[in-house]
Amino acid sequence: MEQRHKILILAELCEGGVHKVAYELIGKALELYPSGKSVVECLILGNGEPDVAELCRRGAETVYYMKDPAFEEPEEQLYKENICAFIREHEPEIVLIGATSLGRSLGPRIAAALRTGLTADCTQLQISTEEKTAGKLEQIRPAFSDNILAHIVTGTMPQMATVRYKEFPEAVSDKSREVNIKVIKPYRTEVSGCRITRVYRELQENIQDAQVIVAGGRGIRKKEDLALLKELADLLGGQVGVSRALVDAGLAGSSMQVGYSGNRVKPALYIACGISGAPQHLAGMKESDVVIAVNTDPSAPIFSICDYGYVGDLYQILPQMIEDVKAW
Numbered sequence: 001m002e003q004r005h006k007i008l009i010l011a012e013l014c015e016g017g018v019h020k021v022a023y024e025l026i027g028k029a030l031e032l033y034p035s036g037k038s039v040v041e042c043l044i045l046g047n048g049e050p051d052v053a054e055l056c057r058r059g060a061e062t063v064y065y066m067k068d069p070a071f072e073e074p075e076e077q078l079y080k081e082n083i084c085a086f087i088r089e090h091e092p093e094i095v096l097i098g099a100t101s102l103g104r105s106l107g108p109r110i111a112a113a114l115r116t117g118l119t120a121d122c123t124q125l126q127i128s129t130e131e132k133t134a135g136k137l138e139q140i141r142p143a144f145s146d147n148i149l150a151h152i153v154t155g156t157m158p159q160m161a162t163v164r165y166k167e168f169p170e171a172v173s174d175k176s177r178e179v180n181i182k183v184i185k186p187y188r189t190e191v192s193g194c195r196i197t198r199v200y201r202e203l204q205e206n207i208q209d210a211q212v213i214v215a216g217g218r219g220i221r222k223k224e225d226l227a228l229l230k231e232l233a234d235l236l237g238g239q240v241g242v243s244r245a246l247v248d249a250g251l252a253g254s255s256m257q258v259g260y261s262g263n264r265v266k267p268a269l270y271i272a273c274g275i276s277g278a279p280q281h282l283a284g285m286k287e288s289d290v291v292i293a294v295n296t297d298p299s300a301p302i303f304s305i306c307d308y309g310y311v312g313d314l315y316q317i318l319p320q321m322i323e324d325v326k327a328w
């Protein structure tokens, strides 16, 4: 029988369920080769009883659930060692990982340990038809501040990519699909020779699913002032995002960053406060349905892409907006 191409998707648990990027990756993986020529499998690490069967309903042939109390909290070193051991044993041709905070941290660690290549933050995947690379995974991602699309093919195996969330439609759930879940034991539950001790884990905001984002940039003077954004975001049922300027200044965590090297978001409403609108920021939010900009500089580039603009001081306009929303 003809050998089928084995594609492994590293799924991730998030707030008790499976992160939806896995459903998008399954959909894309199923499209890569003609029907019947590939086998799509998922590996997920965790503890408890999450609904991992949904991964099969979306199209995964087998879900390997590596279950252990040691995986209650995602510990990158321990995850990496177990995932590498699994990959060495199962030998997938392609490994796809969602470009979430965890995925972005794990991907390079796994690739380095397996001595293979990794393309980060892909926005498209296809099988190459070029003469020299025919049959290999072509990993496509924006480069040079979104000015070109780089097509990358790795010569080493497995071919690995982290893929941005919300780039592909989710695979459709089909209840008639066979559910094949294999609960497997971890290869190890302690990290060998690790000199790193986790001191604390910061609770990270998940802004990628937010329908409303109130985002702040360098116009925010100090960390405490983010409370203004939070108050408005809470009133609108949204989340707070930031430009890279605030992350670099240590005012916010990178999980809150919107843009080219941060999160790509598509909310119904994006309120940009004290953000100039650099191309790298716009790359992450320009697909928002409605954009409101607040900026003291009328020539700020953000005004050229916004639907509604306030020229003025965010420290005056935001409190006014908050009062208006409360009164509404």
Ligand code: FAD
Binding pocket: 145, 216, 217, 218, 219, 220, 242, 243, 244, 245, 246, 257, 258, 259, 260, 261, 262, 263, 273, 274, 275, 276, 277, 278, 279, 280, 281, 284, 294, 295, 296, 297, 300, 312, 313, 314, 315
């Ligand atoms: P600034 O450009 O300094 O703008 C601050 C704005 O605030 C100004 O327009 C000013 O008029 C306004 N302002 C000041 N005070 C007030 C006030 N009181 N009220 C209202 N408005 C006020 N950036 C990102 O955001 N995300 C990314 O993912 C990202 N990735 C990058 C990747 C690369 C490879 C590179 C080279 C850069 C990247 N950047 C990214 C950085 C980007 O180029 C800009 O430097 C950054 O977006 C600027 O942030 P900002 O708009 O907050 O700051």
